[in-house]
Amino acid sequence: MTTVNPAPATPAGRKPIPPPTSATRKRPGRRNRDRAHGMLMSAPALGGLIAFVGVPFVYAVVLSFHNVRLGSPLPPRFFGIEQYRRLFADPDMSGPFLRALLNNLTFAAVVVPAQTGLALALAILLNRKLKAIGVFRSLFFMPVVFPMALVAVIWRLILARSGDGLLNSALDAVSFGNWGAFDWLGNGLTAMASIIVLSIWQGVGFQMVILLAGLQQIPGELYEAAQLDRASRWQQFCHVTLPGIRGTLVFVAMLTSVLSFRVFDQVYVLVKGGGLDEDATRTVMYQAVTTAFDQNNIGQASAITVVFFLIVVALTLIQRRVVRTGNED
């Protein structure tokens, strides 16, 4: 996961920003004066967003309907839905693309429950009053500040294929020498598992902190009441903790799923330098970048981008719906 770039998501239960307060309407003429200032204040950021997000996005859609190649003497040609057809039906192109989609789904299917579950477990462990608790929180949060380019390198060493790799030699020691060298990154079966493990290691602290904040908002009286009712620890967890952080938990799971679709850095670094099995780990973003950059096929890459965007939006919309219904009761 690319360090911290919070997903485009509405946090649990937030209502849209209400219109400005009546205070701004006190005097006649106030509104006209505000108008110029409001527009001026918003202009730089709105201009930047339109120039570097809005326009390029519309452009991606346009490019995806064309045959555009970088550095080609031929002018771009209208292509209709050909790029999309190829993505899903032309064996040469759909093979890697569908594999990338499948890899993304696998990644998300494992990372979302595993990382959310682990983050919750850690948050509960860390939600107590001990002297050194701040130190422990920092330790689990620390990998979040590590750039993925570095995380990939550290894990490249840990998972090195030789008998001198950290994991291999640890297993060798534990198994009294019965464990031979294993190529974790190069093996099609374990390559994705490796990417998953290092991604969770880097990202779990982020989710943990959010869940911890949620846990600390559960009123202590609820636990006292539960104890009076002789509820066991497990019952307290099921009937006080879980309902108390339900919104947060849904938010974290959905945030993780959006982030997990954006996975790119670690795959790219390890494929380019670490002997990572490319087929088993290529993701949609990896496919888009290599199509645009290595094959100079901008039209095709744009089509991949649009499909990627639709998936992310679908996830975000599901999130909003779930969070909203979750807050109604």
Place this chain on the structure above:
Amino acid sequence: MARTRNPLRRLLDYAVLGVPAFLFVLPVLYLILGSFKPSDEVLNGLSGFLPTNLSFDNYTAVLDSFNSDATGYFWRFMGISLLLSTVVVLGGLVINSMAAYGLTRLRWKGQGAAFTLVLLLMLVPFEAVAVPLFYLFNDQRNTIYIQAIPFIANAFSIYQFATFFRAIPPSIEEAARIDGAGPWRTFFVIIVPMSKPVFASVAILTFLTQWGSFLWPVLMVSDPAVRPLPLQMSVFQGQMPVDWGQVLAFGVLLVLPVLVVFAFFQRWFVQGVASSAVKG
């Protein structure tokens, strides 16, 4: 929730936390120890954890080897990353907070539509515009400004500011206005000083993202003269044969600035992340 004062119980508490924490920190220990070890001892089984033969040789070697036009200059990579982060963080704090204020606390025609536009653009992850941006700005490759400018305006930052500003009682602005302050003065003199938490939180998240930024440099930068640190890290570890001691020393230098900031503002970091996500 530890209620008992029983020392044994407390020891158990620490063990329950300590064991996973230790496993969790192992990769970081490995990085730090390895960066002080001769290269042939780094990838050498479990002995990579033994603190033997420690020296600063790898660090001096990295600074020496990245000190020519052919290999690039280490301090230049670092300087570029620092410059990009500074511009993106500071520029972002100014224009995104201003926009959030203009969009939520001032009343003007089109304001609602503009805010909806920001919310919509928040749905577009950078990855979804990377390819067309790369195509649009292909002739600006290997410049410094193209690495920073697209990231200053940030819809999520505006959203974070907006949520905070929304909660400020209107009476504060009324008072300022009665005293004759216009919207700009009200914003900079009254609102900004009382909004430190959200500024810190946005700054931290923006800094982390920008410091680790990788996808955009991969597409736009090939020239070592304008290359940021994480990209150089990936280039360096991809060279054959890999000099592991030096790669790890490079890695420590890459993360050190963030770790220092993290150590000093650790509570803000954690609160910033938490508050950026949930409040209820």
